[in-house]
Amino acid sequence: MQSKKHIKGSILYHACIMLFGFLMMYPVLWLIASSFKESSEVFANATSLIPKSFNFSNYVEGWKGFGGNTFGVFFKNSFIIVGISMIAQVTSSAIVAFGFARIKFRGRVFWFSCMIISMMMPPEILMIPQYLIFSKIQWINTYNPLIVPMFFGHPFFIFLMMQFISGLPKELDESAKIDGCNTFDIFIKIILPLLTPALITSMIFSFYWKWQDFFSPLLYLNKAKLYPVSLALKLFADPASQTNYGAMFAMSVLSLLPVFILFITFQKYLVEGISTSGLKG
Amino acid sequence: MEERSTTISKLPRKKKKLIYGNNDRAGYLFILPWLLGFLLFTIIPMLTSLYYSFTNFDMVSSPKVIGFKNYINIFTNDPKFIQALKVTFTYALTSVPLRLAFALLVAILLVQKRKLVGFYRAIFYIPSIIGGSVAVAVMWLQLFGVRGALNSFLASVGIIKAGQGIGWTGDPRTALWSLVVLAAWQFGSPMLIFLAGLKQIPISYYEAASIDGANKWNQFTKITLPILTPIIFFNFVMQMVSGFMMFTQAFIITNGGPFDRTLVFSLYMFQKAFTYYEMGYASALAWVLLIIIATITAIIFKTSSHWVFYESKGE
Numbered sequence: 001m002q003s004k005k006h007i008k009g010s011i012l013y014h015a016c017i018m019l020f021g022f023l024m025m026y027p028v029l030w031l032i033a034s035s036f037k038e039s040s041e042v043f044a045n046a047t048s049l050i051p052k053s054f055n056f057s058n059y060v061e062g063w064k065g066f067g068g069n070t071f072g073v074f075f076k077n078s079f080i081i082v083g084i085s086m087i088a089q090v091t092s093s094a095i096v097a098f099g100f101a102r103i104k105f106r107g108r109v110f111w112f113s114c115m116i117i118s119m120m121m122p123p124e125i126l127m128i129p130q131y132l133i134f135s136k137i138q139w140i141n142t143y144n145p146l147i148v149p150m151f152f153g154h155p156f157f158i159f160l161m162m163q164f165i166s167g168l169p170k171e172l173d174e175s176a177k178i179d180g181c182n183t184f185d186i187f188i189k190i191i192l193p194l195l196t197p198a199l200i201t202s203m204i205f206s207f208y209w210k211w212q213d214f215f216s217p218l219l220y221l222n223k224a225k226l227y228p229v230s231l232a233l234k235l236f237a238d239p240a241s242q243t244n245y246g247a248m249f250a251m252s253v254l255s256l257l258p259v260f261i262l263f264i265t266f267q268k269y270l271v272e273g274i275s276t277s278g279l280k281g
Numbered sequence: 282m283e284e285r286s287t288t289i290s291k292l293p294r295k296k297k298k299l300i301y302g303n304n305d306r307a308g309y310l311f312i313l314p315w316l317l318g319f320l321l322f323t324i325i326p327m328l329t330s331l332y333y334s335f336t337n338f339d340m341v342s343s344p345k346v347i348g349f350k351n352y353i354n355i356f357t358n359d360p361k362f363i364q365a366l367k368v369t370f371t372y373a374l375t376s377v378p379l380r381l382a383f384a385l386l387v388a389i390l391l392v393q394k395r396k397l398v399g400f401y402r403a404i405f406y407i408p409s410i411i412g413g414s415v416a417v418a419v420m421w422l423q424l425f426g427v428r429g430a431l432n433s434f435l436a437s438v439g440i441i442k443a444g445q446g447i448g449w450t451g452d453p454r455t456a457l458w459s460l461v462v463l464a465a466w467q468f469g470s471p472m473l474i475f476l477a478g479l480k481q482i483p484i485s486y487y488e489a490a491s492i493d494g495a496n497k498w499n500q501f502t503k504i505t506l507p508i509l510t511p512i513i514f515f516n517f518v519m520q521m522v523s524g525f526m527m528f529t530q531a532f533i534i535t536n537g538g539p540f541d542r543t544l545v546f547s548l549y550m551f552q553k554a555f556t557y558y559e560m561g562y563a564s565a566l567a568w569v570l571l572i573i574i575a576t577i578t579a580i581i582f583k584t585s586s587h588w589v590f591y592e593s594k595g596e
Contacts, residue, residue, distance in 0.1 A: 152318020
């Protein structure tokens with residue numbers, strides 16, 4: 001009797017979660033399904049998740065892009081911006097994290113507090129003065145406003161890596177010091193290789209944030225050939241222009257593809273990153 | 282990890298301090314990237330913004346200092362500011378509790394050791410990683426449109442007649458709620474944080490409680506919830522701050538409309554700055570927003586001693 005009840009409970013549990021999970025995933029599945037439907041079918045058959053026939057013409061149509069630029073151009077732009085940003089942000093964050101976590105210096109607590117406060121600082125507050133400064137130095141319609149600030153680290157990643165470094169035994173540093181390593185050697189040869197999991201976590205988040213960033217490109221770029229995917233997609237879907245829904249859905253799916261691939265490959269790092277950086281505050 | 286930390290604590294204190302000694306030069310060299318960025322991209326812009334907030338700068342003529350006039354106008358002569366505040370508060374105060382409630386509920390379901398839990402966790406987390414993207418905003422606009430899947434579903438179960446549904450994102454009564462639902466949909470990251478917290482609660486607590494005859498609900502309200510309050514608190518602060526910052530979705534899905542019903546604060550600020558080029562006024566708005574966020578954070582922190590429970594307290 002006991003086990004029968006157990007099985008019943010188990011079935012109920014999985015049924016409930018699967019139903020809720022399906023509801024959660026429905027919008028995404030709908031988007032994917034719609035990207036294969038013919039434009040006339042998208043709304044005629046709005047709830048259906050299975051297209052009548054799989055039809056790739058939306059992808060071909062959408063890839064053509066607009067203003068003489070294919071989505072190939074937009075994807076290339078995104079990968080340039082995201083690639084440089086990701087490497088710059090993670091490298092500089094690791095250097096700073098080592099400084100805060102392992103070196104004692106005057107003013108350390110003060111600067112660390114500044115960094116934590118700046119984490120709570122809404123970026124929108126800074127958008128106007130930053131825009132004015134960047135336009136004054138002629139950075140509009142270049143990637144500089146999107147890329148250059150990334151070379152100065154990100155408080156979230158610095159904090160995440162500090163947590164990680166403080167979990168590494170200090171004997172490592174000590175014995176390296178006895179062996180004649182200076183501080184810089186210790187960072188490069190001892191800490192950096194051990195930091196790999198935190199570096200990967202930071203890289204993934206950096207990729208996500210930059211890939212989906214819509215606000216800065218919107219402010220700083222107004223030439224179509226410079227657009228990253230996020231901004232191109234918005235203009236592609238502009239209600240003012242005649243919208244080809246199927247093509248728009250197809251390009252939306254493509255824009256999410258790198259995000260999904262990273263998620264599936266590095267799920268473990270993501271989950272750990274959020275759980276630890278969120279908890280040990 | 283456990284073993285490591287015990288070996289560290291076994292080390293004599295004195296030795297730990299001596300590893301680098303007081304090494305100012307190395308320290309500042311390593312934090313230099315952040316320090317420079319902090320000065321260049323945070324402090325200097327903040328000071329510039331403070332200055333502009335006392336001017337009538339409009340990108341065309343050179344800025345003229347006009348004292349507190351922008352701030353006085355904001356509070357006495359700007360119905361859109363009041364509207365933006367109303368919208369932003371409504372949005373943050375509904376979407377954040379909803380999101381946290383879903384996050385906690387699902388985390389409790391997923392903390393059980395059962396098959397497929399890892400798979401479910403991924404499913405519930407996916408909306409969070411894609412939620413901020415333009416693609417999702419575009420998708421939401423179509424799902425909730427007049428001819429979208431929601432209306433089509435409602436018609437098929439007979440709640441509305443086919444072709445008579447409203448445009449959920451375009452109707453003044455529902456536009457803001459379509460954005461709230463979108464926010465609630467992305468409960469993945471607080472869920473993961475709750476999951477990590479739940480896993481740290483010793484099973485013995487629950488065993489002791491059930492011996493004493495506590496039912497599941499009592500165990501939840503008397504054990505789980507109090508232990509989780511620091512995490513709920515952390516999530517609440519972070520989510521409120523980001524709730525006040527919402528921009529992309531409102532910009533793409535509703536663009537503040539209809540009739541300013543979804544005019545969130547950052548969108549209003551953006552319009553003032555980059556549609557009307559009232560940079561001085563927009564800077565003043567930014568500072569008002571900063572003060573509001575700081576006040577709310579302070580209030581949450583102040584009241585936290587009444588409802589946040591720290592295990593080590595009083596021992």
